[in-house]
Amino acid sequence: MSLPDFSIAEMASLSVAGSGLCRDAIIPPGKRGEGFDAAYDRTTLWYDAVRRDGALLLVCPKLLNLAPLLSEDALRLDGTPARICRVRRWRRHDIIEIAASTPAATVSTSLGAWRGESGTSPDQSALFAGLNASLHISRNNRPEWVADWARFHIGEHGLQAMLVMDNASDAYPPEAILDALAPTGLKRAVVLKVPQTYGPVRTKNGGGGAKFLQPAMLNLARLRFLRRARAVLNADIDELVWSRGGSVFDAAVKSRLGFVTFSGRWRMPPAGLAPPFRHADHTHLRRNGTACPTKYCLRPDGWRAGIGWDVHKPEIRLPIGLLKRGDFGYWHCRGITTNWKSYNRLSPGGAGPEDPFTAAKLAERLPRG
Structure with a gap:
């Protein structure tokens, strides 16, 4: 089989926009943050329809009151x-598995006079089979940041492939990410176009978030692209995963449970440096910095194949905090951001002293040319 080394993929989505139907809000009015109504996804019915193993998998936001549209009474495969x-x-997404003895070209649903239909997407797990892979949701991250992330993890852990789920970037086309990754040494990269809204995030004043897209995309990655990977690292573009000895992919493969978790700490550029920043600038501690939530690397095979993936841990009933590794961690790079959450991460100040371990590792993995 001939496989493309660098490619762009799309989803087979369906929206109820224009039908008069909409998803109920999952957050009560009094707990919604500013901009909730504009950001909340009321119309996506399914993000993708994936053909796989005699079935068609519909990966959806939480269906809530739209669930009748995904009943046997409503659904049709190729009109049947x-x-x-x-x-x-799951907690923030739903997956519907439909029997399909032969590959279906279309899937449709209807309610009253309204009918909606989408195509279907292929199983593309062969692209990542046997490779050390990472996955990311990204919007307008500078292409050089994505390339620097790849270079660091190729050197530090033996990263071989990346799946970048591009969430409607308007600063550049998806091809710009592939162009940036081409010279890094990766064996394979896929950019998946994700046009749907990310969803409202929690605000500092306590406003509730309702992010369906990120957990759904992590599990779409699991089901369509990464289930045959050797191991998968879940970390954002502003998070550099360091090691005090060995590859995090190897550690996940060798782990009795098949996954490792680790926490992070903020890293800052030195005072006086102006944006735009690069990862290599983040050599300093953050004053009064606290630990960041866990991230993880796992094997997607075996009993783990049925486990959902979430942002900070697999969706599994185990004491994840007690399983954290001390020989791995990540640096949360404060200045690698477009400030999309309005947290003002690019404001001056907050940098503490230089951390010698961080500075040495960045100089080794991301040397300045």
Whole structure:
């Protein structure tokens, strides 16, 4: 089989926009932050419809009141009534598994006079089979940041492939990410176009978030692209995963549970340096900095194949905090941001003393040319 080394992929999505239907808000009015209504996804029915192993998988936001549109009474594959095998209801997304003895070209649903239809997407797990892979959701991250992230993890851990889920970047086309990654030494890279809204995030004054997209995309990555990877690292573009000895991918493969978790700490550029920053600038501690939530690397095979992936840990009932490794961690680079959350991360100040370990590792992995 001939596989493309660097490619762009799209999703087979369906929206109920224009039907008069909409998703109920999951957050009560009194707990919604500023901009909630504009950011909340009321219309996406499914993000993607993936053909796989005699089934069609619909990866959805939380269906809530739209669930009747994904019943056997409503669904059709190539115009034929569908048979639902399984419904998985996760904390922030739902997955509907439909029996499909032969690959379906279309999937549709209807309610009253309204009917909606999408195409279907192929199983593309062969692209990442046997490789050390990472996945990311990214919007308008500078292409050089994505390339620097790749270079650091190629040197530090033996990263071989990246899946970048581009969430409607308007600063450049998806091809710009592939162009930036081409000279890094990766064996494979895929940019998946994700046009749907990210969703409202929690605000500092306590406003509730309702982010369906990120957990759904992590699990779309698991089901469509990464299930045959050797191991998968979940970390954002502003998070550099360091090691005090060995590859985090190897550690996940060798782990009895098949995954490792680790926490992070903020790192800052030195005072007086002006943006735009690079990862290599983040050599200093953050004054009064606290630990960042865990991230993880896992093997996607075996019993783990049925586990959902979430932002900070697999969706599994284990004491993740007690399983954290001390020989791995990540640096949360304060200045690698477009300030999209309005947290003013690019404001001056807050830098403490230089951290010798961080400075030495960055000089080794991201030397200044």
